Amino acid sequence: MRTHAMPLGLRAAALLAAGVLLVTIGPSLPAAAQATGGTFTLPIIDNARMWPVTGGLPNILVNKVLFSTLVKYDAKTLAPVGDLAERWTLADDRLTWTFNLRRNVTWHDGQPFTARDVKFTIERLWLNPQVPFFQRANVGEITRVDIVDDYTVRIVTRSPFATLPVMLGYLANILPEHILGRYTIDQIRNPVDFLRNPIGTGPFRFGEVVLGSHVRLVAYDRYFLGRPKLDAVVFRVVADIEQQLAQLQTGQLDLMIIEPHQVPLVQRMPNVAVIDAPQVNYTFVGFNNRIEPFTDRKVRQALTHAVDRKIILDKIYLGKGRLATGPINPLVGWAYTDKVHQFPYNKTLAERLLEETGWAKGPDGIRRKGGAPLRIAIDIDRGNPVREQTAVVVRQAWRDIGVDAEVRISEFNALLSRIRSQPNPLQSWSLWYITPPEADIIGYYHSRGTLNEFGYSNPELDRLLEDGRATFDQKARARIYQQAQKFMAWDAPVIFLVYPHEIQAVSKRIQGWAAIGYRDALTHMVGVSAAR
Amino acid sequence: MLRYLIRRLLQTVVLLVVVSLVVFALVTQAPGGPSILLDRNMGAEEIARMRAILGLDQPLLVQYVRWLVEVLRGHLGFSYQVGLPVLDIIRQMLPNTLILSAAALVLSLVVAIPAGILSAARPYTPVDHTVTFLCFFGISIPVFWFGLMLIVLFSIVLGWLPPGGMRTIGGPASPLDVARHLILPAIVLGAANMALFARYTRSSTMAVLRADYVRTARSKGLAERAVLYRHAFRNALITIVTVVGLQLPRLVGGAAITETVFAWPGMGSLAVRAAFERDYPMIMGITLVISTVVVFSNLFVDLIYVYLDPRIRYE
Numbered sequence: 001m002r003t004h005a006m007p008l009g010l011r012a013a014a015l016l017a018a019g020v021l022l023v024t025i026g027p028s029l030p031a032a033a034q035a036t037g038g039t040f041t042l043p044i045i046d047n048a049r050m051w052p053v054t055g056g057l058p059n060i061l062v063n064k065v066l067f068s069t070l071v072k073y074d075a076k077t078l079a080p081v082g083d084l085a086e087r088w089t090l091a092d093d094r095l096t097w098t099f100n101l102r103r104n105v106t107w108h109d110g111q112p113f114t115a116r117d118v119k120f121t122i123e124r125l126w127l128n129p130q131v132p133f134f135q136r137a138n139v140g141e142i143t144r145v146d147i148v149d150d151y152t153v154r155i156v157t158r159s160p161f162a163t164l165p166v167m168l169g170y171l172a173n174i175l176p177e178h179i180l181g182r183y184t185i186d187q188i189r190n191p192v193d194f195l196r197n198p199i200g201t202g203p204f205r206f207g208e209v210v211l212g213s214h215v216r217l218v219a220y221d222r223y224f225l226g227r228p229k230l231d232a233v234v235f236r237v238v239a240d241i242e243q244q245l246a247q248l249q250t251g252q253l254d255l256m257i258i259e260p261h262q263v264p265l266v267q268r269m270p271n272v273a274v275i276d277a278p279q280v281n282y283t284f285v286g287f288n289n290r291i292e293p294f295t296d297r298k299v300r301q302a303l304t305h306a307v308d309r310k311i312i313l314d315k316i317y318l319g320k321g322r323l324a325t326g327p328i329n330p331l332v333g334w335a336y337t338d339k340v341h342q343f344p345y346n347k348t349l350a351e352r353l354l355e356e357t358g359w360a361k362g363p364d365g366i367r368r369k370g371g372a373p374l375r376i377a378i379d380i381d382r383g384n385p386v387r388e389q390t391a392v393v394v395r396q397a398w399r400d401i402g403v404d405a406e407v408r409i410s411e412f413n414a415l416l417s418r419i420r421s422q423p424n425p426l427q428s429w430s431l432w433y434i435t436p437p438e439a440d441i442i443g444y445y446h447s448r449g450t451l452n453e454f455g456y457s458n459p460e461l462d463r464l465l466e467d468g469r470a471t472f473d474q475k476a477r478a479r480i481y482q483q484a485q486k487f488m489a490w491d492a493p494v495i496f497l498v499y500p501h502e503i504q505a506v507s508k509r510i511q512g513w514a515a516i517g518y519r520d521a522l523t524h525m526v527g528v529s530a531a532r
Numbered sequence: 533m534l535r536y537l538i539r540r541l542l543q544t545v546v547l548l549v550v551v552s553l554v555v556f557a558l559v560t561q562a563p564g565g566p567s568i569l570l571d572r573n574m575g576a577e578e579i580a581r582m583r584a585i586l587g588l589d590q591p592l593l594v595q596y597v598r599w600l601v602e603v604l605r606g607h608l609g610f611s612y613q614v615g616l617p618v619l620d621i622i623r624q625m626l627p628n629t630l631i632l633s634a635a636a637l638v639l640s641l642v643v644a645i646p647a648g649i650l651s652a653a654r655p656y657t658p659v660d661h662t663v664t665f666l667c668f669f670g671i672s673i674p675v676f677w678f679g680l681m682l683i684v685l686f687s688i689v690l691g692w693l694p695p696g697g698m699r700t701i702g703g704p705a706s707p708l709d710v711a712r713h714l715i716l717p718a719i720v721l722g723a724a725n726m727a728l729f730a731r732y733t734r735s736s737t738m739a740v741l742r743a744d745y746v747r748t749a750r751s752k753g754l755a756e757r758a759v760l761y762r763h764a765f766r767n768a769l770i771t772i773v774t775v776v777g778l779q780l781p782r783l784v785g786g787a788a789i790t791e792t793v794f795a796w797p798g799m800g801s802l803a804v805r806a807a808f809e810r811d812y813p814m815i816m817g818i819t820l821v822i823s824t825v826v827v828f829s830n831l832f833v834d835l836i837y838v839y840l841d842p843r844i845r846y847e
Contacts, residue, residue, distance in 0.1 A: 039702055046805050049615045055571035056613065132582035137575045171573070189585060195615050211614070211624045212797025214701050234701050238795045239805060246683050246695035247795075413564030413810055420576070433572070443575075450575025 037219065037231035038530025040510060042255040042518075043238040043247070048215055050198035050206065051191055052173035053125055055134035060171060062215055062235050064522040067173035067200035070099060070118065071165050072523045075514040078280065078331055078437035080165040083523070084113065084174055084201065094160040094472065101151045105224045107176050108205035115153045119145040120177035122155070130185050137443055137450040138167040138436070160470040162477060163440040170436040174201070203228040203526045212237055229512070229529035248272060254507040254530070257518065259385055260318040266505045273508050276320050276501040279517030280329045283387075283432040285378065285394055285495040288424055290455035293359070293374060300492040301343070302353035303376075307397045308345035313498050316389045320503055324496035326485040327433070327441050334474055335439035335481040340489035350401045359402070367402040375404040379419075379429040381412040387430050390497065394430070419453050432500075434517070439481040440469055445493065456493040540834075544827045548820065549600075555819045556596050559812055567809040568612045586612070599816060608820070609813030613805070618817035621802070626821075628698060629784065629798035632791070635714055636721035637779070644726045645772070648733025653760055655738060663730060670727030679720045679793035686716060696795035717794040721787045725779055729772065736771035740764040770840055777833030781826040 044058035052063040072083040082088075085099040105113035122145045126133045141161040146154040157164060176199050183191065198206050203225070204217035215235045219228045236253065238244045245262070247253040249269050258266055258274075266272055285307070287294040294300055309323055322330065330336045359367040359374050367374040376398060380391045391407045398405040410418075418426055433444065442465040443449045447457035464484040471477045489496075502517045509531040514521040564570070566586070569579050583589045587598060602609060608618035651663040687695035693716055694700070699709050740746060741764050749759045784799060791800035799818060806814035 041701070046809065047614045049613065051615055054568065054615070055573060056567060129581065130585075132578060132585055134571045134574050134578065136578055137573065190610050190615065192610075192616060210797065211616075211621055212628065212802060213698055216701060232702060236697065236701065236795070237797065238696065239801065240792050240795065242680055243683075243696045243793060243795050246687055247697075250687055250691070250695055252694065252697065411564055411808075413567060413570055413808075414562075415564075416570045416572070417564045420570070420579070422576070450577065451573070 037229060038509075039232040039234055040230050040254050040525070040528060040530055041234040041236055041252065043244050043253055044215075044235045045237070045239045047209075047211055047237060048235060049195060050209075050215070051195055052171065052175070053131060053133050055171070058235070058237075060519065061522060062217070063173055063200075064202075064519065065204045065217055065233050065525055066198060066202045066206065067175070068105075068202050069169050069172050069523075070101075070174065071169035073169055073437055073520055075516060075521070075524045077333075078516065078520065080169050083169070084118075085168075088165060090472065094470075095157050097155045097157070097164060098148070099153050099155060101153065102224055103151050105201050106222050107178070107201055108199045108220055109176075109179075110222075111176070111178050113174075113176075113201050114150045115147040116150075116181075117174055117177045118153045119147055120181055121174045124181075125175060125188070126172070131188055135171050138170060139172060160472070162469055162472050163436075163438050166436050166438040166440075176200075204230075204233050207232060223526065225526050228526045230525070233525060248505055248507070251507070254510050255513075255518065256505050258503050258505050260316065260320055260503065261385060262505075263318060263320075263503060269505075271508055272505050275504040275506055275513075275515050277504050277515050277517055277521070278331055279434065279500075279502045279520075280331050280437045281432060281434040281502075281517075282324045282327060282329060282499050283390070283430070283497040284324070285390075285428055285430045285497065286419075286454050287428050287494055288426055288455055289457070289493055290423065291427065293357075293369075294427070296357050297491055298353045298357045299359070302350040302357075302401065303398060303403070304343040304492050304495045305346045305353065306350040306401045306403075307343075307394050307495060309343070309495075309497055310345065312390055312393055316386055316393070317498055317500055321498045321500035324499050326488050326496055327435075327444060328439050328481060328485055329435070329437075329499050332437055332439050335478050337482040337485055339482075340486045342489075343492070343495075347401060354401060361402045365402055366404045373404050374402065375406075376427050377406050377408050379408045379410065379415055379426050381415045381431075382409045383412075386500075387432075391430050394495075424453065424455060430497075434519075439477065441465065441484075442469055445488065454493055458487075458491065458493075461487055461491070540831055544824075544831070547827060548823055551823045552600070552603075552816065552820055553596065556599070556812075556816060557592070559807075559810070559815050560592055560595070562810065565810055566612050566812065599813075603820065608817035611806075611814045612811045613809050613814070618813050621814070622799070622817055622821055625797060625799050625802050626784065628796065629791070629800065631710070632714065632717055632721060632796055632798055633784075633787070635718040636725065636787075637776075639718055639722040640726035640729055641776070643722075644729035645733050648730040649737055649760065649765060651730065651734040652737035652741060653756075660734075663734070667727040667730050670723045671731075673723065675720055675724065675787070675789045676793050678723060679716070679790060682716045682720060683794075696793075698797055713796075717790050717796050720793070721790045728779075729775060732775045733768065733772055736768035737764055740767045743767075766840070770837065773836055773840065774833060777829055777836070780829035780832070781822060784822055784825040 044061055046058045048058040048062040049056065050062055050066055051059070052067055068084045070083060070085040071080045073079065074081050084101055084105060086102050088097055088099045090097055101115060101118070107113055122142060125131050126136060126139050127142060141157045141159060142155055143158050144156050146156070148154055155164070179194065179199055180188065203220055203223045205220040207216035207218040209215045214237060217233045219231055221227050238247060244253060244256045248256050251271060263274055266274055287300055289295065313319060313321060313323055325338045325340050325342070328336050354367060358369045362368045378391050378394055380387045388409070395405040395407050415429065419429060443451045445452060445456055445461060446465050447462050461484060464480055464487065468477055468480040468484065471480060504518060506513055511529050511531065512527040514524045569582055587595060599609065610616065611618055611621055614621060647663045651660045654660055683695045686693045694713050698713050699705050703709065746759060746763055749763050788800035788804045790796070791798045792804055803818045806818060
């Protein structure tokens with residue numbers, strides 16, 4: 001009935017639309033085309049909180065443009081380069097860093113940016129136990145900040161911390177002391193006045209926010225690297241992906257992140273280009289290393305050999321990425337190595353490894369050990385086609401070697417909450433990590449790592465990761481991390497799947513957009529322009 | 533009448549407390565937790581600290597009582613996601629939803645009532661069959677699909693209307709601009725109600741048309757038009773008003789799917805995001821506002837009966 005009824009419905013709708021508000025109908029023009037220097041519009045899925053002490057993707061994206069960091073990442077190499085800091089040096093004690101700040105920086109209210117802002121942000125916000133700073137794990141090594149003069153600060157760390165400059169560029173925005181310095185702790189926790197009129201040092205200042213609709217940031221004329229070419233950056237709240245696609249096609253949006261299966265559709269849009277942007281990330285199938293059967297390395301290796309990751313890359317990611325060899329992304333070129341133990345698809349070897357560990361096939365084809373079947377549940381979050389398809393492929397691969405595997409799908413929040421609970425009740429799960437452009441993976445894989453959701457613990461790797469963090473000579477660090485990668489590849493604490501590209505659909509009228517992950521590209525907005 | 537009103541208002545207060553308690557229990561027991569605690573960069577220590585700051589480390593009953601006390605003081609708390617007072621957010625989003633819902637309601641009534649009367653006046657004729665067919669179409673069509681089809685046709689293929697949002701960003705806000713953005717979501721939201729109202733109008737008008745007093749009116753030689761509109765339709769209105777009254781809460785609650793499909797910044801899309809993000813204060817605030825409207829719109833409908841049918845009395 002629906003098939004026949006549809007034209008009637010559409011006709012009725014057309015008549016109604018024409019009848020009710022005929023005068024309002026006209027050619028649909030993108031708003032951006034009317035701006036003098038152009039507007040760049042991108043989607044966020046929820047209202048943003050312009051308060052970089054709190055996480056969440058919408059907040060992070062907006063805050064990247066509104067605020068600055070001491071350090072940011074080069075648009076091509078992702079190496080740390082100065083942002084608010086011009087340069088930095090390390091003292092002989094290997095604990096004291098001196099950061100020389102730019103002198104021509106002003107806050108969006110015209111006040112000068114000084115060393116006091118840095119000290120305030122780090123000591124009163126990042127390190128203050130009464131303030132919930134979501135990136136504290138990255139900067140927890142800092143013990144204090146000393147002001148040398150208005151444009152020089154000394155940052156002292158508890159132990160040698162080679163990663164400090166990189167971490168100061170990762171979601172670590174500096175906030176204004178002259179405004180927030182007089183806030184009480186309750187006001188810092190609920191900074192309503194600041195949220196209504198946020199003041200940063202970024203290339204775009206706050207313009208307007210219409211809840212549920214958009215945040216509009218406008219070019220800051222006195223930005224320290226010169227006035228941005230664009231007049232404005234708009235973050236539109238669009239939760240629905242189909243609506244994002246429609247807005248992209250009609251020119252209301254200039255950028256969106258798409259899934260591999262959407263590439264053919266977007267390639268047919270004449271006004272949009274598809275960019276494969278490399279990003280510091282990896283996808284994985286995690287094992288709970290604390291429980292059986294994952295405590296046995298051979299089982300982990302068997303489960304890794306059983307999965308044809310090339311098929312996953314070619315068919316699910318449509319080739320948009322690279323097979324992962326470990327937790328360090330090739331973009332971190334100085335430390336990355338692929339000269340590690342590879343896990344090519346090898347069902348025979350996988351079965352042999354399981355046999356060696358005592359998991360023998362029963363009459364029903366399911367492997368058993370001491371009477372207990374080898375049963376593994378793979379948990380994933382609902383709604384992401386890539387992860388859903390990957391989980392199905394992995395389940396089948398494991399079933400093929402005699403594992404009674406099943407896929408369990410739950411909401412993202414519920415999944416993450418279960419992974420984070422102590423002890424983690426899950427066996428295996430498929431997710432991803434986006435990390436700073438650094439080889440320091442201590443948080444994820446050290447026995448005491450704050451983000452070690454895998455329950456992975458190996459004293460040998462712990463030592464390597466500690467050495468890597470405390471070594472400042474890059475060549476020596478590279479050797480340590482290459483050793484760590486070799487060790488991890490062999491030990492297979494998780495199945496490293498793919499280093500996926502971020503597939504960006506970008507309006508062809510946008511120029512100067514850095515072809516890197518859009519979170520980092522947003523810190524290079526000053527050179528972006530939009531053709532009319 | 534006054535005693536009746538006082539009794540109903542007291543019942544309302546009790547009902548609102550019960551509703552808020554049930555919703556609080558449901559949202560806090562749902563698997564997962566507030567997204568603000570689930571950032572992938574946050575360690576266990578940071579999560580525990582934030583839970584304590586938000587008061588989520590307290591027993592549920594304590595959390596609920598704290599919320600209730602704040603409500604009595606006129607505060608609905610701060611949204612976990614946006615950081616602003618929940619009441620401010622609702623105050624900003626509510627008018628957007630009212631614009632959309634009112635447009636959809638007017639559109640559906642303007643189309644549905646004449647169609648329903650026409651259908652009732654000429655039952656089992658091709659006109660009636662056509663209206664019935666369109667009604668079933670309107671009721672059964674999935675909202676998201678209908679919305680997407682309209683976007684494809686009017687925004688992408690024809691390029692006449694914007695696919696989503698409420699106004700052109702960066703340009704001057706004008707009623708005309710909002711109207712252009714309003715057309716498609718209003719049609720989609722109105723379609724289901726349109727069908728429902730038309731069916732109710734048809735059936736109640738047909739029932740009245742069979743009543744003795746209508747026969748008497750006809751036998752007195754009144755014109756069919758006068759019989760239909762002056763006698764039959766007015767009495768049929770009782771049913772229609774009830775059905776419209778039941779839809780009133782949607783004026784405030786918004787239509788989650790329509791608002792999400794069209795990126796309309798209203799209460800419906802706000803509620804959906806709040807649920808996804810487990811923004812407890814936001815969910816509770818929206819619930820409280822919507823339940824209050826539901827209860828009062830029901831009361832309003834009951835009072836309208838007195839005006840429409842003088843035989844109805846409340847003691």
